[in-house]
Amino acid sequence: MTQLITTDLVELDQNLGNAPETVIRHLASKVAATGRASEVEGLFADAFAREQKTATGIPGGIAIPHCRSAAVTVPTLAMARLNPKVDFGAKDGPADLVFFIAAPDGADQEHLKLLSKLARSLIKKDFTAALRNASSEAEIVELVDGALADKPAAHAAAAPADAVPVGAGAAVGAAAGSAHSGAPAASAGRGPKRLVAVTACPTGIAHTYMAADSLVAAAKEVGVDLQVETQGSSGAKALDPAVIAAADAVIFAVDVDVRGKERFAGKPVINAPVKRGIDEPDKMVQEALAAADNPHARRVPHFGAEEQAEHEAEEKGEHIGQKLKKALLTGVSYMIPFVAGGGLLIALGFLMGGYLITKYADNIVVQNSLFNLPTEFPDNAWGPLGAYLGAVLFKIGALSLGFLVPALAGYIAYAIADRPGIAPGFVAGAVAGFMGAGFLGGIVGGLLAGYIAHVVGRLQVARWLRGLMPVVIIPLLASLVASGLMFLILGGPIVAITKGLNAWLSGLTGAGAIALGVILGLMMCFDLGGPVNKVAYSFAVAGLGAATIDNQAPWQIMAAVMASGMVPPLAMALASTVLNKKLFSLAEQENGKAAWLLGASFISEGAIPFAAADPLRVIPASMLGGAVTGAISMAAGVGSKAPHGGLFVFFAIDNFLMFVVSIAVGTVITALSVIALKRWAVKKTVDTVEPVPVTV
Helix, strand or coil: CCCCCCCEEEEEEEECCCCCHHHHHHHHHHHHHHCCEECCCHHHHHHHHHHCCCEEEEEEEEEEEEEEEECCCCCEEEEEEEEEEEECCCCCEEECEEEEEEEEECCHHHHHHHHHHHHHHHHCCCHHHHHHCCCCCCCHHHHHHHHCCCCCCCCCCCCCCCCCCHHHHHHHHHHHHHHHHHCCCCCCCCCCCCEEEECCCCCCCCCCHHHHHHHHHHHCCCCCEEEEEEEEECCCCCCHHHHHHHHCCCEEEECCCCHHHHHCCCCCEECCCHHHHHHCCHHHHHHHHHHHCCCCCCCCCCHHHHHHHEEEECCCCCCCHHHHHHHHHHHHHHHHHHHHHHHHHHHHHHHHHHCCHHHHHHHHHHHCCEECCCCCCCCCCHHHHHHHHHHHHHHHHHHCCCCCHHHHHHHHHHHHHHHHHHHHHHHHHHHHHHHHHHHHHHHHHHHHHHHHHHHHHHCCCCCHHCCCCCHHHHHHHHHHHHHHHHHHHHHHHHHHHHHCCCCCCCCCCCHHHHHHHHHHHHHHHHHHCCCHHHHHHHHHHHHHCCCCCCCHHHHHHHHHEEEEEHHHHHHHHHHHHCCCEEEEEHHHHHHHHHHHHHHHHHHHHHHHHHHHHHHHHHHHHHHHHHHHHHHHHHHCCEECCCCCCHHHHHHHHHHHHHHHHHHHHHHHHHHHHHHHHHHHHCCCCCCCCCCCCCCC
């Protein structure tokens, strides 16, 4: 097995900057320099994205930035002992020991287990003390190899005499405190309390296992039996059902959904992010013990009415606008894969079979095969084989797009009523599609279905009827009422509005189309991936299903939105790496290098580091360039059948040359504008000069 760490991957007592970003980039560069990653920027982007989700600092002056990345070719550890320390978000202060864990997307289980074992070793103070006392890179490698092989640390003697696992010392204090707080570890007349826990983080390499070990150690200190199920990347062994049944309470230290959550239904539960399982394991154990003795404690819900009640409690603080926005964006996010796959397949179908393949596709896919190629097909198809493959691709894409409205409605309802809302939402969406109500009908149908399912799910019914609620009663009543309202009352007016909107969009030419492009461009660049950006993007994506050869306005809107969204990161890259580097910090110049790829891929968030540092200059400049790009794109009739991908879906973009021109013009305008603003829009300070007496 390839060695995970070598001396070339170790940095001792170096100044790597004052921010996690610079440390991670430096370590990513070391990984790439040793041939273990294909590129620096891809690895850095994946690792820093993971860092932004949850800070990787842990108690004891340690940080473990980590990721799984397609850029990584060999599972790798890179280590830095920092001087000065850098704040990675730990509660007890900045870190001086940083382990960067880089795993390939397809890392084998053995390597993942070793990476997880290292993460667990980092909560042992004798190991970290030995790392701090090591005098050479070779000594660090030896220590790490020893930890992976379960050997005692060579410098364990250098650790402080009171060294105990992280969380243990706090747990002892908590145990002593429990004697005064009335939270005993055992109930009168029965054995010690039993707890179960699940730990999981998005990457599943480090935090998952460190939280598990910390919780077990904290529970052991207070005489509590705690068994943990780690839902990580190196495999998970499910807890024995008998162990779960015997448990008095459950701890979920997770940043992702718990797999098989229904196994714990009815148990008192403590929910927290996985990092809290590392930072405060003793408190979580004490909270679980208290919940076990509290008849009013929050419990893992049963699927059905109780789950609805929990969902309502979690959103109690949200006002109606927030709930509506959350539901709509949830529907759009689940709908996008259908649109993305379907749109690209249709584009490939047009490419191989010609634009007239729509008239031939049904007959070709039914009557022909690879061994019986069609004789009748569009003149501009790539011959009989191209026509057949084009027809197949077009038909698959068209069927995928057919799910657009039902998926939109189904997952809007899901956001409101959870799983019981999915079926009624899909049915209401199918009704909207059947009636020709389009995505507006899907939105209305999804909201209706979700709200009705939510109300029905709250009904208090006999215990024997609860099992039928989520699988029979809620889908039946919600589907009947929501779809019935669509057919009987709402469908007709929504169809009329949809036809009017499509006619208006299809008729937009000249100044009208340009004005729409300006508005969309301004929205896409206003908050760079925020709510306003998402509204414009959702509007474009939701309309793609109505696009046809005769009605290309939705494709044109999609192109304007995508082109405008690419401008801010590309402009920041141009300004900070080419036009005037001196106006930008070293960190911004590094961000600018990554922003080239992010912008080309239509990831507007690539400009966020620049906007965060200087919003009053970057955002107005971005909006100016985005508005120009949107206007040019609409005026030139550029169309995109793909909802994402930027320059990399060139085959799905009509008039690709003008697509590139519109982006280039907007990028240059924004880059020059932000440079001009940085040079001249500067707040000048007024110095007060006291007169100095002149002596002769």
